[in-house]
Amino acid sequence: MMKGWYKVMRENERNHQIHEAEDEKFLPLYSAMSGVGQELLSDIYCYTNQIVNVVFVGDPETTSDWIMIDTGMPGSYQRLRQVAIDRFGENNPPQAIILTHGHFDHVGAVVDLVKEWGVSVYAHEAELPYLTGRESYPDPDGTVEGGLVAKMSPIFPNEPINLGTHIKPLPRDGRIPHMSEWRWVHTPGHAPGHISLFRESDRTLIAGDVFVNVKQESLYKVLTQKREINGPPRYLTTDWVAAKRSVEKVAALKPSVAVAGHGHPVMGEELADGLEKLVNEFDERAIPDYGKYLN
Numbered sequence: 001m002m003k004g005w006y007k008v009m010r011e012n013e014r015n016h017q018i019h020e021a022e023d024e025k026f027l028p029l030y031s032a033m034s035g036v037g038q039e040l041l042s043d044i045y046c047y048t049n050q051i052v053n054v055v056f057v058g059d060p061e062t063t064s065d066w067i068m069i070d071t072g073m074p075g076s077y078q079r080l081r082q083v084a085i086d087r088f089g090e091n092n093p094p095q096a097i098i099l100t101h102g103h104f105d106h107v108g109a110v111v112d113l114v115k116e117w118g119v120s121v122y123a124h125e126a127e128l129p130y131l132t133g134r135e136s137y138p139d140p141d142g143t144v145e146g147g148l149v150a151k152m153s154p155i156f157p158n159e160p161i162n163l164g165t166h167i168k169p170l171p172r173d174g175r176i177p178h179m180s181e182w183r184w185v186h187t188p189g190h191a192p193g194h195i196s197l198f199r200e201s202d203r204t205l206i207a208g209d210v211f212v213n214v215k216q217e218s219l220y221k222v223l224t225q226k227r228e229i230n231g232p233p234r235y236l237t238t239d240w241v242a243a244k245r246s247v248e249k250v251a252a253l254k255p256s257v258a259v260a261g262h263g264h265p266v267m268g269e270e271l272a273d274g275l276e277k278l279v280n281e282f283d284e285r286a287i288p289d290y291g292k293y294l295n
């Protein structure tokens with residue numbers, strides 16, 4: 001099952017150049033991993049778009065069916081579309097798109113992808129107001145303890161997108177449409193309807209931003225992608241009590257492989273130790289010393 005682990009594939013250089021300018025128009029934030037795809041398992045392909053990970057689930061060797069988890073930064077539509085074509089072929093849209101939550105760096109391409117593919121998008125019902133134009137997320141906290149990315153966060157968009165009739169709530173019983181082996185787990189705190197996806201058979205976790213494997217507030221660490229299992233990005237996390245419980249919840253699943261929304265995928269002992277440490281030291285390491293969402 002671990003075949004293909006860390007097989008790093010650099011994206012076709014030509015596509016890279018075409019779309020570079022387009023992405024930069026939005027936020028000139030690039031990590032060392034931007035534009036790199038990794039096949040973690042034969043059916044889990046993790047692609048880093050600027051600073052955020054998009055997961056393509058489906059084994060192109062054995063099936064034409066696939067699912068997209070999250071949709072990158074604003075301006076990433078052409079890029080992600082090309083990654084999908086490179087992996088799953090022309091004219092082969094996914095069965096569905098699943099969103100771990102609705103923050104701007106996870107829904108960047110979703111409106112354009114849905115226009116092209118006509119597929120349904122699923123998210124937790126508590127995220128629906130932010131995905132149907134009804135409510136904005138609270139403002140990112142630029143005053144929160146942390147580095148330059150935190151200070152830049154007030155310029156991040158927090159207006160809702162509107163997916164209209166394409167967005168549907170996930171079934172309440174934990175099932176995920178078109179992903180029969182998987183279950184969703186409610187992991188609020190970073191966003192009210194935040195979810196993580198878990199596959200029991202090989203203990204694969206698609207975590208979203210419940211924890212990240214980089215210190216997301218620090219520009220240096222984001223750009224270099226220094227590995228470090230940490231709590232959710234501080235500038236957008238509004239409920240730290242729930243955020244802590246959510247980390248405990250995913251740690252209790254004892255995942256063997258995890259892809260988080262930001263940073264490198266992590267597995268085995270590094271993952272187990274990192275999660276245990278984060279649970280034990282959550283108050284000191286994850287929760288900021290100051291910031292407007294602390295009480």
Ligand SMILES: [Zn+2]
Nearest residue numbers: 103190209236
């Ligand atoms: Zn987020």
Ligand SMILES: [Zn+2]
Nearest residue numbers: 103105209261
């Ligand atoms: Zn994020």
